[in-house]
Amino acid sequence: MVTCKDFLRELGEYLDESTDPELRAELDRHINECPNCWVVLDTTKKTINIYKGLEAQPLPERLRARLMEAVAKKIGSASNGHDC
Amino acid sequence: MPSEPAAGNVAGADVASGEVLLVERARQGDAEAFSALISKYERRVYRMARQITQNDEDAEDVLQDTFLKAYEHLPSFQGQSKFYTWLTRIAVNESLMKLRKRKSDRTVSLDENIETDEESIVREIAVWDGTPEERYGQEELRAILDEAIQSLKPIFRTVFVLRDVEEMSTEETAEMLGLSIAAVKSRLLRARLQLREKLTRIFKRKGDQILGYV
Incomplete structure (x- = not known):
């Protein structure tokens, strides 16, 4: 029988869907019967999804200009090197 | 279809x-x-x-x-x-x-020994109040998530960022960080649970706490 401790230990594999089917069925049974573990599973999933869903913001213009300038310089020096 | x-x-x-x-x-x-x-x-x-x-x-x-x-x-x-x-x-x-x-005075180690068990990380057991994306403005939510991730040790947040934000595989993450697969998995679980804990403190429905793990 799966305990809360077992469930927490297996939670990572469960979330990544890498538990074997037999164990997964037992974990599913436990979640249905244990409100604590259900809440932990639900809030952990939400935690992952909220980070995943956050879009990367555009770079500040100043930073982008600095980056492009450095790259242009690098490309310029590399092509000059080839020419030599 | x-x-x-x-x-x-x-x-x-x-x-x-x-x-x-x-x-x-x-x-x-x-x-x-x-x-x-x-x-x-x-x-x-x-x-x-x-x-x-x-x-x-x-x-x-x-x-x-x-x-x-x-x-x-x-x-x-x-x-x-x-x-x-x-x-x-x-x-x-x-x-x-x-x-x-x-942190030149303190080595940033990615493979330090971690002995805490998962139960000790899980204290706040409460459902979230609605959807944080709807309750908070983009900037406010971003600040909350930044602060939560900032509080994690480098070993945890690096693994979390690679696996759950950048969606690298466990194998790729292990290879990039020079860790074993088992070490990546255990760090990821602890990172997820620590973040869950911190966010639950902020997002939980008030007065709705269920008994915690003893």
């Missing part, structure tokens, strides 16, 4: 082959192609560097150094991994170097 995944795969293949061509052109010194690759990935590289280093100045350096190194080493990129995975590897190395430099 069977036609949908097929169409998706075709579209995905087009995007992938488009990128392969772009990388190939950049390898041959096409500056425009390399600029297109920068435009495609600059946001993600900068976000990853900020999340790992937790320092704007360091993240800016990491962003720049990552693309300069990528350009320099592009001829050795064999195309065995995706371009973004290769780029991530460079960005992670640069970020970790910054972390180590900043």
Whole structure:
């Protein structure tokens, strides 16, 4: 029988869907019967999804200009090197 | 509907082959192609560097150094991994170097021994009040998530960022960080649970706490 401790230990594999089917069925049974573990599973999933869903913001213009300038310089020096 | 995944795969293949061509052109010194690759990935590289280093100045350096190194080493990129995975590897190395430099008095170790069990991390057991994305403005939510991730030790947040934000595989993460698969898995679980704990304290429905694990 799966305990809360077992469930927490297996939670990572469960979330990544890498538990074997037999164990997964037992974990599913436990979640249905244990409100604590259900809440932990639900809030952990939400935690992952909220980070995943956050879009990367555009770079500040100043930073982008600095980056492009450095790259242009690098490309310029590399092509000059080839020419030599 | 069977036609949908097929169409998706075709579209995905087009995007992938488009990128392969772009990388190939950049390898041959096409500056425009390399600029297109920068435009495609600059946001993600900068976000990853900020999340790992937790320092704007360091993240800016990491962003720049990552693309300069990528350009320099592009001829050795064999195309065995995706371009973004290769780029991530460079960005992670640069970020970790910054972390180590900043904490020169304390070694930033990615493989220190972690003996806490999962139960000790789980204290707040409460459902969340609605959807945080709807309850908070973008900026406010971003600040909450930044603060939560900032409070994690570098070992935890680096693994979390690579696996759950950048969606690298466990194997790729292990290889990038020089950790075993088991170490990545255990760090990821602890990172997820620690973040869950911190966010639950903020997002929980008040007066709705269920008994915690004893």
